[in-house]
Amino acid sequence: MSETKIIASDTNKVTPETKAARPTWKDAGKVHAGEQPFTYPLKREFVEPDWRRLPGYRNVTREEWETALWQRRHTVKNLKELKQVFGGLMPDTLMASMERDIKERATMSILVPPHMLNTMEEKDLWNDPVRRYMLPAFDDRHPEWPSHPKASRDSLHESDMWAVEGLTHRYPTKVLAELLSTCSQYCGHCTRMDLVGNDVPLVVKLKFQIPQKDRYQQMLDYLRVTPSVRDVVVSGGDIANTPIATLEEFCSKLMDIPNIKDIRLATKGLIAIPQHFLQADVQAGLDRLAKKARERGVDIAVHTHVNSARQVTPLVAKAVQSLLDMGYRDVRNQGVLLRGINDTQKELLDLCFMLLDHGKIMPYYFYQCDMIPNAEHWRLAVHEAQQLQHDIMGYLPGFATPRMVCDVPFVGKRWVNQVKEYDRHLGISYWTKNYRTGIEADDAEALTRRYEYYDPVYTLPQQGQEWWRNKPVPPNLSK
Numbered sequence: 001m002s003e004t005k006i007i008a009s010d011t012n013k014v015t016p017e018t019k020a021a022r023p024t025w026k027d028a029g030k031v032h033a034g035e036q037p038f039t040y041p042l043k044r045e046f047v048e049p050d051w052r053r054l055p056g057y058r059n060v061t062r063e064e065w066e067t068a069l070w071q072r073r074h075t076v077k078n079l080k081e082l083k084q085v086f087g088g089l090m091p092d093t094l095m096a097s098m099e100r101d102i103k104e105r106a107t108m109s110i111l112v113p114p115h116m117l118n119t120m121e122e123k124d125l126w127n128d129p130v131r132r133y134m135l136p137a138f139d140d141r142h143p144e145w146p147s148h149p150k151a152s153r154d155s156l157h158e159s160d161m162w163a164v165e166g167l168t169h170r171y172p173t174k175v176l177a178e179l180l181s182t183c184s185q186y187c188g189h190c191t192r193m194d195l196v197g198n199d200v201p202l203v204v205k206l207k208f209q210i211p212q213k214d215r216y217q218q219m220l221d222y223l224r225v226t227p228s229v230r231d232v233v234v235s236g237g238d239i240a241n242t243p244i245a246t247l248e249e250f251c252s253k254l255m256d257i258p259n260i261k262d263i264r265l266a267t268k269g270l271i272a273i274p275q276h277f278l279q280a281d282v283q284a285g286l287d288r289l290a291k292k293a294r295e296r297g298v299d300i301a302v303h304t305h306v307n308s309a310r311q312v313t314p315l316v317a318k319a320v321q322s323l324l325d326m327g328y329r330d331v332r333n334q335g336v337l338l339r340g341i342n343d344t345q346k347e348l349l350d351l352c353f354m355l356l357d358h359g360k361i362m363p364y365y366f367y368q369c370d371m372i373p374n375a376e377h378w379r380l381a382v383h384e385a386q387q388l389q390h391d392i393m394g395y396l397p398g399f400a401t402p403r404m405v406c407d408v409p410f411v412g413k414r415w416v417n418q419v420k421e422y423d424r425h426l427g428i429s430y431w432t433k434n435y436r437t438g439i440e441a442d443d444a445e446a447l448t449r450r451y452e453y454y455d456p457v458y459t460l461p462q463q464g465q466e467w468w469r470n471k472p473v474p475p476n477l478s479k
């Protein structure tokens with residue numbers, strides 16, 4: 001732009017001198033899109049992978065594939081069934097490594113619906129991102145530090161904060177209602193490994209003690225007498241495993257409580273078995289809930305859990321669109337940052353653009369993987385998450401730029417840049433909070449204390465690793 005000359009005029013009239021001094025945009029038209037560290041549009045195609053390429057699904061018709069019951073009946077529950085799906089495409093070395101993992105490391109049992117298996121790259125199962133987090137192998141794990149010394153079951157202490165069984169009251173205005181302890185799929189890194197899923201050789205799971213009907217009643221009773229709560233995350237497990245009539249009844253009763261203004265239904269099943277959400281009875285129940293929410297002025301939304309761009313397929317988008325058409329306020333993604341799966345700028349932006357452009361799912365959060373036993377190979381250090389936050393800024397619309405968050409034990413979600421102090425040698429970050437959890441009503445120091453979170457030891461400088469080697473504390477696998 002040319003230098004501006006101020007021409008004084010008593011009359012505010014435009015004179016020939018004013019016109020001559022008018023600035024111009026000399027550079028306009030010279031700007032062009034430059035080469036960027038991340039390139040948009042994506043090269044990735046948005047297509048439903050053809051399941052008939054997999055030996056076990058060669059003769060499966062479209063009608064069968066798109067039926068929820070067929071997907072449930074053929075959900076893979078063990079290595080033998082997995083081998084039948086992939087046949088010769090499954091390397092023997094990987095089978096042996098997964099077998100060893102089940103005996104020595106796994107905290108979740110195998111449960112993967114065909115739709116999800118179909119999003120795996122069958123020609124490179126060792127490196128496929130979906131396989132790496134849904135079907136862990138012994139050799140994926142870190143050889144020296146499979147667990148952090150401070151890892152524990154229920155690392156977020158959710159059950160310590162149960163107001164009634166299964167209702168976690170951690171934040172001032174919101175609660176988490178765990179309706180059930182099963183899912184339509186089991187993820188290797190599940191933060192609720194303490195409670196969710198079947199027993200595995202290493203972990204005997206907790207079980208809800210109170211009969212389901214009474215538990216739900218107690219949750220509703222608590223919310224009726226706790227007007228400070230306005231927001232309920234209805235989760236599990238996975239609500240895809242709650243019969244629709246039960247889900248509808250529970251959510252409908254929530255909407256009758258005047259203080260409840262927000263309901264979020266949490267389901268990874270939406271992307272693992274979208275067929276479930278396209279069933280007529282499920283659609284009818286969800287539609288009635290959306291209508292009642294609108295009448296009552298309650299916002300109802302769905303939260304899902306996608307970790308890899310490969311998992312955004314047309315069938316997922318169809319299920320999402322039907323929810324948006326019903327009036328669900330949004331479908332949002334709460335992914336987990338996982339090493340080797342989505343820990344690069346490219347992988348994260350690919351995923352976010354697939355969600356936004358094709359899935360119509362809002363990128364929302366990426367959580368640090370929690371400090372559960374045997375999760376170290378997946379976990380990132382806080383500074384790595386901070387770097388990823390930096391690397392994705394500016395590409396996505398602001399409202400769709402996900403926040404990288406660390407779920408700090410006894411604190412809750414903190415944006416990774418909110419760390420108060422950070423010892424990079426020992427990998428200990430210190431966090432503060434501005435509210436009391438449900439168990440701290442009488443704790444005078446709750447708001448001044450610093451709460452710790454730990455980076456994976458193998459990411460530390462040698463000195464820091466040595467410090468932890470001399471302080472071995474075995475991970476707590478028993479309750």
Ligand code: SF4
Nearest residue numbers: 183186187190237268
């Ligand atoms: S869907 Fe959620 S609750 Fe279920 S196993 Fe996966 S992470 Fe855990």
